Amino acid sequence: MTEEAQVPVTVLTGFLGAGKTTLLNRILTEEHGRRFAVIVNEFGEEGIDNDLVVDADEEVFEMNNGCICCTVRGDLIRILGGLMKRADQLDAIIVETTGLADPAPVAQTFFVDQDVADKTKLDAIVTVADAVHLSDQLGEHHEAEEQIAFADVVLLNKTDLVEASETNEVENRIRKINPFAKIIKTKHCSAPLNEVLGLDAFSLDRILEVEPDFLDSDHDHEHDDDVTSVSFTSETPLDLDKFQNWFGELLRTQGQDILRSKGILNFTGVDERYVFQGVHMLMDASPMGLWPEGKSRSSRVVFIGRNLENMNLLEGFESCKAH
């Protein structure tokens, strides 16, 4: 079987009115010489200027084991399958979700369907947030929190319409939910396209480069946002079997509340770095080469989710240390 290039897919989320269509039109009209297909759900809301716009109905369904963590976008499987049969290869595909969509089924589609996984790859989840309204939306709609929690990039848009102090407050709130997302402050979604597309954020080797961007490491809980994040590090090597048992059980039982997880692991007796990332209970993991020389071999895991404080995560992680 020859290895074929996978077409990168960028998922564009964000509440209605945040500026998704503005960003889409910018991506499509800027001179870049690349060929995109765009899968839209709010067709007709504003015109999208591209010859390859696919009108989709967001159809989320459960795989037949009935687990809610294994919901996928059926329409996306069908549309991506159709696009992959085209004679002229696409440079990238952009999937726009509706304002109130949960990004999880979109991301899970790339883990669950073999054809989708073979021929395309999830590039990044880009969330457009409205600096004026995000704070209210976070309080009122759990979908807004999920869109921030899943994001690899948050485009904090309309910053020209609020005071700088307000922008900082919104930014802090985003970071509390998701300290890993890159936040780009813009007006009219005018971010450089290379900071939005072609990020390869879901590839395991990119995880090695992403450092959590904690503003404060003491995790104060003054906000009542129910999506939070925690991270742990360990200089002591971990035991592979213990970790697999703990982490497998954790995702199986708490996967519904763990939105995203990522980590780099140092196991005793294993020379290579072990990297993983998960979306709910689905996970992708692989050894990713030797540890760099002269750098400490420390394990680091990160969780974004709900009710993290009730999962005994620290105790669980500590118990995986090899003695």
Add this chain to the structure above:
Amino acid sequence: MQSTLSLDLHSQMSAFPTAQRTELEKRGLNIQTDIPVVDAVTITESVAVSFGDGTVRFFRPGLAYTTVEAHKGVILSMVADTGGVLTGGDDGRFLRITQDGATEEIYKFDSKWVDCVASSKNYSACSSGNSAYVWDELHSRPTRLEHPSTIGGLAFDAKGRRLAVAHYGGATIWEKHKNRWKSSRLVWNGSHNHITFSPDGKFIVTAMQENALHGWRVRDKANLAMSGYPAKIKSFDWVEGTPFLVTSGAHEAVCWPFDGKFGPMERKPVCVASNNNELVTCVTALPGDEALFAGFRDGSVLAAEVSDSNGVIPIRKATGSEITAMAVSACNTHIFIGDAKGNLLWTRLVG
């Protein structure tokens, strides 16, 4: 110089690990198009082939093949129709194309794809989104049949009266009573795609999003679960005789018996045509015989008899690109084979 030569040899060896060109390849027409092959169907002595660039090509014994530029994008579905084919495309068009190259637009949908098509002696049908559209005779207004979710597959029974529609959560059978289409729902959780009636019309089978088939006995809606596949089932066909439903999705062609009242209930399938642990991606029956062709993920094709699990005949060597379409012309004179990279083989089956 020496080292370059040996390197080249080595790379050729690894690209085609299984075999030399077969006899059928040597005497046939081998074409490299670089355009993904979507589907192939038999039209009496010819075969029609649909491509990812919107073209349909007709292969006829003893003649050069002809190309019809039909759709603007991918041809998503195709079915044989009297003297030609019906096709549905991602350009939203439902077309009828005859072998002489005449193209007729039956219907145009605004921004939606035409995902599935079906044909019988009484009706023509296509689907777009949640709706199936059925024509009594072309040029008339279609009847719109609505479903709870996007349609994954359409098929008429052999008599051409009933239409089976696959969707999320099961399938729907439609039949016309006194000028009105009446529906009957078959329920099973999950997403159902390709659909087919057994030749006697007693069973309906779907290929699911999961690595499984699901079936119903139409009389009492009894369920048949046919699971255990390592991969998604992209292709199936009916082998005459017993009959068997031959399917892709495993490392052999998996053949389920559909004789008797119970069909494959509580029975094991027959598995034939194994090929170095390669996955079968496409299957087609040899009409008039209990035999089949199995196309593999590496581009190779084998022929096998259902009753003989050991004997296989190599039809095509590996190309590195998965088989996506095969069809045998009437009287079994020729076979067409196409793959995802657009490598085509049209060759005589009989010496």
